Amino acid sequence: MPNCLITGVGRGIGYELARQALARGNRVIGSVRSPERAEELKAELGDRFEPVVFDVTDGKAIEAVAAAISFPIDVLIHNAGIIGPERQSTLDMDFVGFEQTMAVNVMAPLRVIQTFLPRILAAERGRILVLSSRMGSLSYAKSDHIAYRASKAALNKVLQGVATDLKPQGVAVAAVHPGWVRTDMGGAGADIDAETSARGILQLAQTLDLERTGRFFAYNGSEVAW
Ligand SMILES: NC(=O)c1ccc[n+]([C@@H]2O[C@H](COP(=O)([O-])OP(=O)(O)OC[C@H]3O[C@@H](n4cnc5c(N)ncnc54)[C@H](OP(=O)(O)O)[C@@H]3O)[C@@H](O)[C@H]2O)c1
Numbered sequence: 001m002p003n004c005l006i007t008g009v010g011r012g013i014g015y016e017l018a019r020q021a022l023a024r025g026n027r028v029i030g031s032v033r034s035p036e037r038a039e040e041l042k043a044e045l046g047d048r049f050e051p052v053v054f055d056v057t058d059g060k061a062i063e064a065v066a067a068a069i070s071f072p073i074d075v076l077i078h079n080a081g082i083i084g085p086e087r088q089s090t091l092d093m094d095f096v097g098f099e100q101t102m103a104v105n106v107m108a109p110l111r112v113i114q115t116f117l118p119r120i121l122a123a124e125r126g127r128i129l130v131l132s133s134r135m136g137s138l139s140y141a142k143s144d145h146i147a148y149r150a151s152k153a154a155l156n157k158v159l160q161g162v163a164t165d166l167k168p169q170g171v172a173v174a175a176v177h178p179g180w181v182r183t184d185m186g187g188a189g190a191d192i193d194a195e196t197s198a199r200g201i202l203q204l205a206q207t208l209d210l211e212r213t214g215r216f217f218a219y220n221g222s223e224v225a226w
Contacts, residue, residue, distance in 0.1 A: 003123075004205075005073045007031045007056055007112060008080030009041065012183035013131065016198035017077055022048055024202065029069070031056070031080070056080045056108035059115075066115045072123035073116055075205050078109045078130040083185050088147035098147040105151035110158050120171055127208045128166075129201065132156055132175040132216065139225040156216060156226060163214030172213040176201055179219045192219075 004021050008014035009030030018030045022045055029050045032038050038051035054061035056078075082104045085097020109130050113120075120126035135145060136152025143149075156175050163173035178201060180191040200219030207221075216224040 002074035003027045003029065003071055004075045004077065005029045005031075005116060005119075006077045006079055009051075010034075010037045012079075012185065013178050013181055013194050013197055013201075014079040016194040017079060017201060018045060018049065020195075020198050020202055022046065026075075029073075031065075056112060057103050059111055062112060062115045066119065069116075069119055071119070072126075073119040074123040074126060076113065076116060076120055076126075076128045077201065077205060078112050078128070080108065081105050081131055081185075082148075084145060084147040084151065088145055090143060090146050093147070098150075101147045101151045102154065105148070106154045106158060109155060110162070113162060121169060125209075126171040127205060128162070128171060128173045129176050129205050129208065130155065130159055130174075131178055131201075132159070134177045134218070134224055137216075137225055160214055160226075167210060167213055170210065172208045172210050174204065174208050174213070175216040175224075176204060177216065177218045177224050 004026045006014055006017050009018040010032040018028050021028050027048045029052055031052050031054055033055050035053055038053050041051050052065045054065055082101060084101035085094035087094040113128060132155050133152040135149045136156055159173055159175045166173055178197040180186055181197045182188060182190040182193050197219045204217055216226055218224050
């Protein structure tokens with residue numbers, strides 16, 4: 001029974017990832033930001049769900065949670081992310097919001113990976129998947145939501161580096177585009193529901209291996225151009 005750590009399970013894609021991973025028989029450690037939400041989810045998702053509470057930008061809180069975990073983590077899915085500030089065009093930027101977007105979407109995933117790495121290395125076949133976005137692909141010249149796009153582009157580069165560094169240690173790493181998903185972030189008019197996206201991401205998590213490490217995949221298994 002693989003152990004999965006999933007961040008940002010309180011709503012959206014993260015919630016659905018946790019729900020489906022549990023239905024597949026995994027033990028799920030899921031992070032939320034509020035103790036109240038942790039309690040609600042524990043009641044809702046059952047015994048194999050273990051809520052942990054941290055903000056992904058809070059290094060000390062993440063370290064405290066990692067220190068209390070003694071079992072291996074087979075799969076880390078870092079899902080938590082933000083779309084960024086209201087004003088984020090190249091011609092009119094909210095720079096404080098831009099910094100926050102980089103902190104949550106780029107620095108935080110790396111911090112979470114580094115902090116839980118000893119537990120991931122303790123697994124027989126550790127895997128790391130991080131929710132990125134096609135909006136960060138350098139192959140598209142679109143400029144809306146540029147803080148978000150830039151953060152996901154930077155995240156992709158960081159993940160490529162993590163994959164390179166962890167391959168010799170047997171850990172496979174992928175950036176994942178979840179599709180355009182009907183969540184608070186994606187909006188009601190998006191292409192697919194969270195159920196479809198999460199199903200695909202968990203399939204990827206199951207099949208990701210060292211042969212395919214360091215790549216950028218969509219939820220349906222197709223490869224996305226960097
Ligand atoms: N929806 C889409 O169409 C789409 C497309 C491409 C990529 N993505 C990516 O997929 C991931 C999930 O997106 P979503 O649509 O499910 O978004 P969402 O509905 O807005 O949910 C975002 C999740 O991230 C958590 N989160 C945000 N900031 C956090 C922080 N500082 N610390 C801890 N948790 C934090 C939220 O927790 P709270 O409930 O506490 O706020 C929530 O659980 C994101 O990385 C996003 O960039 C989404």
